[in-house]
Amino acid sequence: MSQENVDVVVIGAGHQGLVAATALAEKGLSVVVVERSDVAGGAIRSGELTLPGFTHDYWATNMGLFLGSPYFAKHGAELGALGLKFAHSSTPYASAFPNGKNLKVVQDGDATAAMWSAHNAGDAQGWAALGALFGDFAGSYFPMYGNPLPSKGTWQGARALWKARGKKGSGELLRILLSSTRALGDRYFETPEAKSLLAAWGMHLDYAPDITGGAVFPLLECFLDMANGMSIVEGGASNLVNAMVALLEKKGGKVLLGTDVARILVNEKGAFGVRLANGEQILAKRGVISTVVLPVMVNNLLESSDVPAHMKQAAAHYRFGPGTMMVHLATNGPIPWSDSELAKFAYVHVGPYVDDMARTYQQSLAGEIPDEPLLVVGQSSAVDPSRAPEGKAVVWIQVRTLPNIPKGSTWAAQSERVADQVVAKLEKYAPGFTDTILGRHVMSPADLQAANPNLVGGDSVAGSHQLDQFLMRPSLDLGKYATEIPRLYIAGAGTWPGAGANAISGGLAAARLLKG
Ligand SMILES: Cc1cc2nc3c(=O)[nH]c(=O)nc-3n(C[C@H](O)[C@H](O)[C@H](O)COP(=O)(O)OP(=O)(O)OC[C@H]3O[C@@H](n4cnc5c(N)ncnc54)[C@H](O)[C@@H]3O)c2cc1C
Incomplete structure (x- = not known):
């Protein structure tokens, strides 16, 4: 030995x-x-999953958190020298609805406000009020996020935030932080579309619309992505990992794959x-x-x-949460959304509504395949054209949420059927979409766990x-x-x-x- x-x-x-x-x-x-694994990166990895020339992020794609991290602040220049580059989208996300409406959020705050006003004046007011709250909260939250919890740093941050906002302002913030995404939407918005846009972000974590505390993540993600836009790794997520490994090796560390x-x-x-x-x-x-x-x-x-x-x-x-499925597509061109403007967006959420997401979560917990699973449609090549041959596109679809194990069945038996359901759902929002598909690769919750023991039951x-x-x-x-x-x-x-x-x-x- x-x-x-x-x-x-x-x-x-x-x-x-x-x-x-x-x-x-x-x-x-x-x-x-x-x-x-034979490849470093864990849940951050990319490769040609469907056809040669199409580079897919297997799992994580949105690198907003990484770009805001203390590690990147310290080593960003060194990683850049090792070849790491990001592709940026100033049209970060949108939600699409079956009535032909959609709600978009772009990096230009005034342009976003104008689109929301055209949608509904009450929603536009609510969006502005939540944006102001995010401004107050983010300055204190992010330093706390970078400290251990519990720690002196986090308590000091919480105390400073409480003092700065006073009792009344802190009370409203605390109420929001403890509320569900449904309650937050009902408090700030009028239309089902605006309420759904918030709730979809909660579903990225384990927050169905009626779960206490779910409001924190949408509050942060909605406005952070509006402020910063969305970034993915140029050429594929593995380029980030490769640069991190090279940096570690430069400093004398070793990786055994x-x-x-x-x-x-x-x-x-x-x-x-x-x-x-x-x-x-x-x-x-x-x-x-x-x-x-x-x-x-x-x-x-x-x-x-x-x-x-x-x-x-x-x-x-x-506890582990419900599962996730990834559907990776190589297509003949951008998704032919009914509103062609949507093809520019890094993410499009297709829920459609808050009640659908609540039911989806419940069905997942009960082991049933949801009838309306939430789709997070990542348009990778719209952000980084190097991901696909000229004129073609790479589509990253995260299906949230699904059962860890389908009742009375297996993921091996169900995954292609669910992927067909996903494509059929998108076809309704983008007529002709199915005919654009050149290649497809499906990863079920069971595949996620097989690839990475941390993703128990496909919990991403x-x-x-x-x-x-x-x-x-x-x-x-x-x-x-x-x-x-x-x-x-x-x-x-x-x-x-x-x-x-x-x-x-x-x-x-x-x-x-x-x-x-
Ligand atoms: C489908 C999906 C989409 C996501 N999308 C995003 C996104 O867009 N943006 C974002 O910020 N985050 C996203 N995430 C979350 C994010 O990718 C992960 O939370 C993060 O990468 C986890 O990093 P980690 O280093 O903690 O663990 P991991 O990346 O899980 O790494 C753990 C590593 O440990 C290895 N390992 C486990 N057991 C052993 C063992 N016995 N011996 C040796 N090695 C072992 C595993 O193989 C793995 O490589 C997504 C995750 C998934 C699954």
Whole structure:
């Protein structure tokens, strides 16, 4: 049995693992990232899934969070020198409706306001009021988002926000933060279209329209994407990962691909390395950072006798949300929307309405294939023309939400049928769409989990983000990246501040390890 010695082993070369390793390598520690897949990046990956010349982002595509991260602030120039470029859309998102109407949000705030006024004066007023609230909230929220939770930094941020807004203003903000997306829509908007536009953003996480706390994400995402537009990685999401790996290697770190960790090694002093599936060991003097979501780590990577009772309980209580399906299409040209202007938008949500989303979620939980699954239609080549041959297009469709396992059936039996349903639904909004399709690749919730053990049941966000599990992620006492096992640290989408290409928890876990 061969054996290697390093300071730190990081499990998982998703972007958070790479962020953690880079932070440690910069401090002069020897660090190795061990990744079971043959490709780095985890939920960030791209490739020619359908036909040669068509580059699809397999999973994550919107890089807004990454661009706002402390990692990017620090290393953006170095990543740029390593070839990383972003393609930008100033027409970030829209929602389309079966009555022929649609609501658009563009980076130009005045143009957005004019479109909303033309749609409905009350909605336009509500949009302006929510925008002002976002302005107040964002300045305090984002610094909190970059701190561990709980921590002095987050409490100080919350206190400063409360003081600045006064009791009355803070009361309104708190009410919004605790409300569902349906309640937020009913409070601020008049038409079903505007209410649906908000609710669709809640569905990206695990917030069906009637779930308390769901309003936070739409409040942030709606106005952040309006302020910044939407960006994807030029040439495909893997270009971001490749630049991150190259940066890590430049700083002395190492990535081992196609290498499955079978066990985290623990003795009376704590975690001291990992055993690989091939029997080899990597010993780590300073500890192990795992980006594997808590229940999978506890059940598969640790000896039961090494896990304290409370950590076992936290793992048992951790909840995953409904599944996601990806439908990737190569098409003969842009989607022929009834309103051709929609073809410019980075994302188009096709719900259509709040009640449809509520029913979709409920059906997913009950194991039924929803009759109106929400479609997030990403028009990758409209943002980055390099993704498809001249005149052709790449379409990224995320289907939210679906059952983890369809009742009485399997995803292998259902996935192509659901993809047909998706195409038929889009055909109603874009007559002739079906005939433009040149190639199709479908990834069911089961395929998501097979590709990445963090996506249990095809949950694209690696565990519910409902308020209890978002604010205490994965549990209150594991919220600061250290576990009850000395020298074993956790990071990734299953820790605060949750899923998304936010590049935060990896850095915070590395800082925690360095603190000792
Ligand atoms: C379909 C989909 C669409 C998304 N869209 C967006 C989007 O547009 N914008 C956005 O910001 N976010 C999006 N997300 C979320 C975002 O991509 C993820 O939350 C984020 O990339 C998670 O990063 P991570 O490093 O925490 O974990 P992961 O990327 O999941 O990486 C964990 C890695 O650990 C590896 N691993 C697990 N077990 C082992 C083991 N035993 N040994 C070795 N390696 C192991 C896995 O193979 C994986 O590579 C999307 C996610 C999905 C699935």
